[in-house]
Amino acid sequence: MATPSNQPLARGYQLQNYTIAKLLSAGGFSIVYLAHDEHDYPVAIKEYLPNSLALRKEGVAVQAVSEEHIALFRHGLKCFFEEGKTLARIQHPNIVRVLNFFRANDTVYMVMEYERGRTLQKEIQINHEREGVDEKLIRSVFFNLLNGLREVHLNKLLHLDIKPANIYIRKDGSPVLLDFGSARQSLTAEQSRLTPMYTPGFAAPEQYRKKEQLGPWTDIYGVGASMFACIAGTAPQPADGREKEDKVQRLEQAYGDRYSPELLALIHQCLEIDHEKRPQSVLQIQKLLLEPGSVPRKKGSLIHMIKRKMDRIDSPETRRSIMKFTVFQESRKGGRQYNQDRYGYSYSRDALLLVVADGMGGHLHGEVAAQITVELLSDQFQKKATPIIHNPNEFLHDALLRCHDAIYNYAITHHLIEVPRTTIVACIIQDGIVYWAHVGDSRFYLIRNGQTIAQTRDHSKVRKLVDAGIITEEEEALYHAEKNKIYNCLGGSLLPEIDIGGKVSLNDSDAILLCTDGFWGSLSAAEINHFLSSFPVLFSVPQLMDRAELRGGAHSDNLTALAINWHENTEFDDTEAFVSTQNLDINTISTHIDDQSFMTAPEISEDDIEKAIAEIQAAINKYSK
Structure with missing residues (x-):
């Protein structure tokens, strides 16, 4: 093996x-x-x-x-x-x-x-079921945490990713700030395949665009968002959306009977969209945290409290099951001059969209068709997931037709000789059920306990030969001379035949794979099944990618895979690729689209590496005395 x-x-x-x-x-x-x-x-x-x-x-x-x-x-x-x-x-x-x-x-x-203890994120999950994190704990944790953050700022540094998952509470109750993440953040600017440098909901507005406005106030926004999550159990609305329409809940309206007005006012001050209106230093926040808060407003009657609790239980935020999944996505150009594949995923609190598009290399501007498809499909999801898609199959059908029209209109507007074309495979997951659709030969797989529960059928000439019994799938289809010829796509002059898949309930640890023909074309069904059943997608998909690229040789096609493991009972809170929507605001949509842009990174020599290690060792020796 x-x-x-x-x-x-x-x-x-x-x-x-x-x-x-x-x-x-x-x-x-x-x-x-x-x-x-x-x-x-x-x-x-x-x-x-x-x-x-x-x-x-x-x-x-x-x-x-x-x-x-x-x-x-x-x-x-x-x-x-x-x-x-x-x-x-x-x-x-x-x-x-x-x-x-x-x-x-x-x-x-x-x-x-x-460090021994647990993250503030875990603390929020535990306490949110009991009406939120205690105010004394919030004040204590953040006052002490700001001591460390002040030291960071005195060194003319910024953290830029303050959130509950990066705040660790030791067993003695003292906090420690983790994961400065400067490596991942900087590398993102050079290599788009890695995760974004900010966390939606906890990132300040200036992190999305105006880098010259970054300062201590940027970290202060993250502090405010983290305190907000301690009370509301969820991150506030992402800052880029707030600039268009601010929907952040006023905490005093819902939580004024449990928290002092001074603490709630401080949180909203830290969350000001205009960075000049926020506290400009951590010392300002610490002074306010030290001041004793006034008594929360008088609680309502017992009947009112019970009603509020029942409303909370039956609210859209808690009615639906929380999604938990581990995601892996990667694309390689193979032996081609450039990559025409595009892919991405978006999720609300209750729904998840996965999409992979393969721009057709035999036609001009295939990458444009793929890019339009992924971006428009994601845009439609952001508009329709409120927080669920009310009819997933209808959504997929209508959205793909809209993508087809957008590609055609792009060609007309830009006076292209021919209309760009792309294959597409997409799926929606909500309420623990997966729905899928495809056009062309990009594939969807659902793997469970060593069995392929569902797989799309290619819109290709070879698939028709297999269905007719003229050739066998395993022995001949993989190597057939016309295996790349398809009769259905988005773009072109004909309306696409959109193949709507089934409706399958997911089990814990199910693997879902969306991929292009450059990925599956050199792999057997048994290989895909074996690896996705035996190992998490974080490890199995890169291995399959290696095999496919190696077998494709110098003239291999672009190859792209987007895969998840679905989780119901398992937890992977400390894994970067693990996603839980438990603390996601009902109005929040998180989108991750990879445009495959490529930049040339500055060269670093062996001497540079050794010099950098020596500098770090010297710093450790100097500052640990």
Whole structure:
């Protein structure tokens, strides 16, 4: 059995003077382990390993996936060093402490103090069921956390990703600020396949566009949003949406009987859209947190309290089941000059959209057709998911027809010789049920316990030959000379035949895969089934991607895959790729679209790497005295 790409280092593996104990978290950018040093002292070790740029194919060594990714991989190293240097020069009890930084296995590792406790996000989830986090705890946690943040700002640095998931509460109740994430944030500007540099709901308006306006007030917005989540149980409306129409709930209206008016007013002051109206330093917030709050307004009658509790239980925010899933997405250009595939996903509190489009290379501007399709489908989802899609099959059918018309209109407007064309596969998940539709030969798979529960049927000439019994699927279809010829697509002069799939209830750990023919065309059904059944998508899909690209050779097609594992009972709170909509506001839509833009990263040499490591070690030695 082949070893999945980027699987974590094995338990018991000796990494210099550290012994790996277990995996703590795994995301698209790094893997974090619990380990013990030679004195059995527990530490957390963060390994630089971006899934879209590097692979661990055999043993423990890490390699860039291709020659073109070497520069980006090394630029990521440089950014990872910046995070190490940032943390190494700050020694504060409320900031995660860096103990060591070294190079091994052709990548780099950052060793940090291992903290025992739980995230503020978990604290919110526990306490929200009991009417919210206690005001005394909010004041204590954030007053002490701001001591650490003040030290960050004094060093002329910004965190830029303050949120409950990055605030850890030790067992003694003291908070520590985690994951400065400067590496992932900087790398995003160079490599669009990684996650955005901000977290919707907790990011300030200036993080979306006006970078020159960033300052301590930007982190203060994140502090306010985190305190908001402690009370409301959900993040406030994303800042970019607030600038169009501010729908942020006034906390005093719903929670004025449990929290002091001073605390609620402070939170809204931190959440001002205009950065000049927010507190300009953490000291201002700390002074207000120290002042005793006045008594909350008098509670209503017992009947009123019961009614409010029942309204809360039956509200749209709590009526539907919370979605939990792990997502992985990647696209490679293969042997082609450029990538015409596009993909993305969007989700509200109660509905999830996945979409993959394959711009047809035999026609001009295929990438334009694919881009229009993904963006327009996502736009329609944002408008119609309120927070559910009322008729998913109808939505998919109408939205794909709208995409077809938009591509045709684009061609007319831009006086193109021919209309761009693309295949498309998309699915909607809500209430634990998946619905899907496709046009062309991009595929949808639903895999459960070693079985393919559902799979789309290609709109291709070869598929017709298989259905007619003229050729066999496994033996001949994969290698047929006309396997890439399809008779149905978006764009072109004919209306598309939109194939609406079934309606299937999901089980815990089900795997859903959307992919282009460049991905599945070199893989057998048994391979896809085996890997998606045996391993999480974070590990299985990169392995399948490697196989498909290798078999495609120098002339391989673009290959793209977007996959999720559905979760009902399992939790992966510390994994970057894990998504839970429990704390997502009912009016919030989170969208992740990859446009496959490619930028050339600045080169970093071996000497640069060694110099950066030496600087970090020097900073650790200097500031830990």
